[in-house]
Amino acid sequence: MPDDPKSPEMRRRRFRPIPVRMLVPNFITLLAICAGLTAIRLSTEGRMELAVAAIVFAAVLDGLDGRVARMIKGQSKFGAELDSLADFVNFGVAPGLILYFWQLHELNNGGWIAAMVFAISGGLRLARFNATMDDPNKPAFAANYFTGIPAPAGAITVMLPIYFQFLGFSQPPAILTAFYxxxxxxxxxxxxPVFSGKTVKMRxxxxxxxxxxxxVVFFIALLIGYPWQMLSIMTVMYLLALPAGWKSxxxxxxKAAAAQTVMPPGAAPLDPAAPFVPSVTEPDQDDRPARLN
Incomplete structure (x- = not known):
């Protein structure tokens, strides 16, 4: 039987060679996990600047692995699951522990609860994203929006108080950091709804x-030369842009609801993102075959 795990066909299928292009995105994801775990270690040692830099590096790698996979056609279900686990570690657990070792430990159990809630929120957000990724009832325009702040952006955003301290500002009260x-x-x-930019043309x-x-070179040079200034500016601008995404x-x-109300009874729903194409019917044709049926 072909479904028998002991059959020669199944054994050959199980041990067939895997193309290298399927492994490259997974290597990038594993490198991002290494960066997130290293960030946790650096935060326990008090080297906060390197710990934050490791999280930013993991966020860059997270943006690369998916694009590289699509570019070289190396997508796989294994890679998608590995990427979700990496996001939970890098952008949920690691930032929460960094904030705890940086200041939240001053609140004892209260600080630990804040760090733990943030990490759990990252895991729940990723689980919801995976569960609703192929939702057939989602309108066409919703593909250009995230539901809630994505995990990498949340990790970069939540460390804003640390950026301010690196810039020379006084450390905020621990209770304020916990509420943030x-x-x-x-x-x-x-x-x-958070604007994602997925449908923006990249040509x-x-x-x-x-x-x-x-x-791009100028932006990278600014980020390397003035990392905390650039991260602070980008974080503040991102937070200020959230209401604009909700309004859009x-x-x-x-508009989609208005298009539904003006439709004639029994007509198919309109896709608001699809261009309008007028239909052309022959003047001699009628619905006689339909009536005969």
Whole structure:
């Protein structure tokens, strides 16, 4: 029988060689896990700057592994599950422990609860994302929005008090840091629509290739030369842009609802993202075959 695990066909299928292109994205994900675990160790040793840098490096790798997998056609179910586990460690557990060892330990159990709630919120957010990724009832415009702050953005955002201390500001009260940690955790598990940019066209006009290269190099140079200033500015701008994403989602939802109300009875639902194509019917055709049926 072909489904028998002891059959020669099943044995050959089980031990067949795996293409290297299927392994490359997983190597990147494993490197990101190493960065997250190293960040935890560095935070226990008090080297907070290196710990935060390791989380940022893990976030960069998290943005690369999926794009590399799609580029070289190396997607796999194993890679998707590994990526979710990596996100929970790197952007849930590690930032919570960094904040705890940095300041939240001053609140004893209260600080530990704040760090633990943030880590659990990251895990719940990832589980919800995996469960609703293939939802057939999701409207077309919803593909351009996340539900809640994504885990990498939540990890970068929640460490804003640490960035401020690195810039020379006085350390905020521990209770304020705990409330801010809980707020970011709540935003991660909330139903807040957050603009994702997935459907934005990534094609660059030929005349803009060199300016784009220069801009990217300039941004990377600023991030390397002034890391805490850039991370602080980007985090504040991201938080200020959250209401704009919610307003944009609400406008799309209102337009979709308006399109549904003007439809004639029995018509198929309209896709608000699809272009309008007028239908053309022959003047001599009628619905006589339908009536005969």
């Amino acid at each position: 940690t809980l707020l970011i955790g709540f935003l991660m598990v909330s139903r807040l 660059v006009p030929p005349e803009m290739v060199l300016p784009v290269f220069v801009s 989602y609400r406008d799309h939802k209102r």
